[in-house]
Amino acid sequence: MNRTKIARLLKSHAPANDVLVKGWVRTKRDAKNFSFLELNDGSCMSNLQIVADERLPNYDEVRKLLTGSSIAVTGRLVPSKGGGQQWEVQASSVVLIGTAPDSFPLQKKRHSDEFLRTIAHLRPRTNKYGAAFRIRSELAYAVHQFFHERDFRYIHTPILTALDCEGAGELFHVTTLPPQERRPEADFFGVEANLTVSGQLEAEMLALALGDVYTFGPTFRAENSNTRRHAAEFWMIEPEMSFCDLHEDMDLAEEMIKYLTSHVMTHCADDLNLFARFVDKNLPGRLDVLTRSAFERITYAEAIAILEKSGEVFEYPVAQGMDLQSEHERFLTEQYFKRPVIVHDFPKTIKSFYMRLNDDQQTVASMDVLVAGIGEIIGGSQREERYDILSARMDQMGLAREKYWWYLESRQYGSVPHSGFGLGFERMVMLVTGISNIRDVIPFPRTPKNIDF
Numbered sequence: 461m462n463r464t465k466i467a468r469l470l471k472s473h474a475p476a477n478d479v480l481v482k483g484w485v486r487t488k489r490d491a492k493n494f495s496f497l498e499l500n501d502g503s504c505m506s507n508l509q510i511v512a513d514e515r516l517p518n519y520d521e522v523r524k525l526l527t528g529s530s531i532a533v534t535g536r537l538v539p540s541k542g543g544g545q546q547w548e549v550q551a552s553s554v555v556l557i558g559t560a561p562d563s564f565p566l567q568k569k570r571h572s573d574e575f576l577r578t579i580a581h582l583r584p585r586t587n588k589y590g591a592a593f594r595i596r597s598e599l600a601y602a603v604h605q606f607f608h609e610r611d612f613r614y615i616h617t618p619i620l621t622a623l624d625c626e627g628a629g630e631l632f633h634v635t636t637l638p639p640q641e642r643r644p645e646a647d648f649f650g651v652e653a654n655l656t657v658s659g660q661l662e663a664e665m666l667a668l669a670l671g672d673v674y675t676f677g678p679t680f681r682a683e684n685s686n687t688r689r690h691a692a693e694f695w696m697i698e699p700e701m702s703f704c705d706l707h708e709d710m711d712l713a714e715e716m717i718k719y720l721t722s723h724v725m726t727h728c729a730d731d732l733n734l735f736a737r738f739v740d741k742n743l744p745g746r747l748d749v750l751t752r753s754a755f756e757r758i759t760y761a762e763a764i765a766i767l768e769k770s771g772e773v774f775e776y777p778v779a780q781g782m783d784l785q786s787e788h789e790r791f792l793t794e795q796y797f798k799r800p801v802i803v804h805d806f807p808k809t810i811k812s813f814y815m816r817l818n819d820d821q822q823t824v825a826s827m828d829v830l831v832a833g834i835g836e837i838i839g840g841s842q843r844e845e846r847y848d849i850l851s852a853r854m855d856q857m858g859l860a861r862e863k864y865w866w867y868l869e870s871r872q873y874g875s876v877p878h879s880g881f882g883l884g885f886e887r888m889v890m891l892v893t894g895i896s897n898i899r900d901v902i903p904f905p906r907t908p909k910n911i912d913f
C-alpha cells in the first residue's frame with residue numbers, strides 16, 4: 461500500500477479503510493488502555509490524530525514513543541469522536557521507524573527565532589518554519605505560473621562571471637588556487653572570476669532575441685551589512701522585456717506582486733493563518749491592501765520633497781541626491797501613502813551604468829518598488845539602448861569597456877528599448893508571511909560570519 465500524505469487525507473472528506481500514513485510524532489497523550497498520537501508529515505499544518513489501543517501487539521512500545529519519533533501507521537480513517545479534529549485514524553498497526561530521545565530540542569513549548577536559528581537542521585519541523593517553507597515553495601511555483609501565463613521564456617544565466625553587473629563591488633571571488641599562489645592569470649579562468657550579483661546583463665541578450673524572458677536563480681553579494689533584509693546568498697527573479705519602457709516595466713512589477721500575493725492567499729490559507737495569529741496580527745489587512753490598492757508612483761525628486769517636509773527626524777538626514785535609506789522607504793509606504801510606492805527617475809549618480817539616461821541628463825529611467833515592513837522589494841530600470849550614450853557613461857564611471865564588449869555590441873545590432881527588474885524572492889516571502897528577518901525565510905541562510913549547516 462502506498463503512503464498517503466496527511467494533506468490529501470484531510471481534504472478527502474470520506475472515511476476510508478486501510479490508509480497508510482508516515483510521519484513524526486508531535487505529541488502523545490495516554491489514557492488507561494489507549495493513546496492519542498498527533499502525527500505530522502510536513503505536507504500541511506494539521507496533525508492527524510492516531511488512536512492506538514492495547515490490542516496492538518507492540519502497544520508497550522507505542523506507549524514509550526517520544527516527541528520527534530518517526531512512525532508508519534496503518535488503519536481506518538473515521539470521523540473523530542472528540543472535538544478539535546474532523547478525522548482520526550484507528551490504528552491497526554504502528555511501526556516504529558526512528559526513535560527520538562527526550563533530548564529532542566523541539567518539545568511542545570514555543571522557542572525563540574534566535575534559538576531556532578542555531579538548530580536550522582531541525583527548525584523546519586516546527587509549525588512556523590514548516591509553514592514558511594511550504595509558502596516559499598508555493599510562491600516559487602506561482603512565479604513560474606505568472607510568467608508562463610504571459611508567454612515569458614524561463615532562461616538560465618551563469619552563476620560564475622567575470623563581471624560586476626551592479627558595479628557596487630560586493631563580489632565573492634572564486635578561485636581554485638591556494639592563497640599564496642593567487643594571481644588571476646594563473647587561475648582557472650585566466651581572469652578574476654566572481655559569483656554573480658545579478659543575471660541581468662545576460663538576460664538582456666536573451667530578451668533581445670526571445671522578446672520577454674525571466675531568470676529565477678541564486679545571487680550572491682558580499683555586502684557586509686548585518687540587517688534584517690540582507691543575505692549574502694539570495695534568490696532573485698529578473699524579468700527582461702524587449703520593446704518595453706519604464707512605465708510598462710512598473711506595470712509588470714505591480715501586477716506581479718499582486719498576483720503572487722493573491723496566489724498565496726488562495727493556496728496557503730492554513731499556513732498564512734498561523735502567521736496572522738502568532739507573527740503579525742496586521743497581516744490579513746496588509747495583504748488586502750497589497751492586492752487591492754493601486755501602487756503610488758512618484759519621482760525621486762517628489763519623494764525627497766515629501767521626506768524633507770515630513771518633520772520626521774531620520775537617522776540619515778534627507779538631502780537631494782542621496783540614496784533612500786530603509787527608514788525613508790518605510791516612512792513613505794507605512795506612514796505617508798499607507799500603500800506600496802514606486803519611486804522612479806533617480807539621480808544617475810547613485811544608480812548603475814546600464815540605466816537609460818533621461819532627457820534632463822541628470823536622472824535615469826529607474827524604479828524601486830517599496831512596501832511596508834520591508835522597504836525596497838524590487839529594483840529595475842529601462843536599459844540604455846543607445847551605444848554612444850552607454851559607452852560614454854561607462855567611461856565616466858570608470859568601467860573597463862573591453863570587459864563588457866559583448867554587452868556594448870548588442871547595442872550596435874538592432875538595439876531596441878528594453879526594460880526589466882529584479883524582485884528579491886526572500887523579501888517577497890517576508891512580505892506575505894510578515895516574518896521580519898530574512899534569516900527566517902531561508903532554510904540555511906548565509907549572512908556575515910554565518911555559514912553553518
Ligand code: 4AD
Pocket residue numbers: 625626657658659660681683689690691692694696698699836837838839840841880881882883884885886887898
Ligand atoms: O536593486 P537590485 O540590486 O537590482 C538588480 O540586481 C538589478 N540587476 C535587477 C534588474 O533590473 N534585473 O536588486 C533587486 C532586488 C532588491 O530590490 C531586493 O529585493 C533584492 O534584489 N536584494 C536582496 N535581497 C536579499 N539580500 C540582499 N543582500 C539583497 N540585495 C538585493
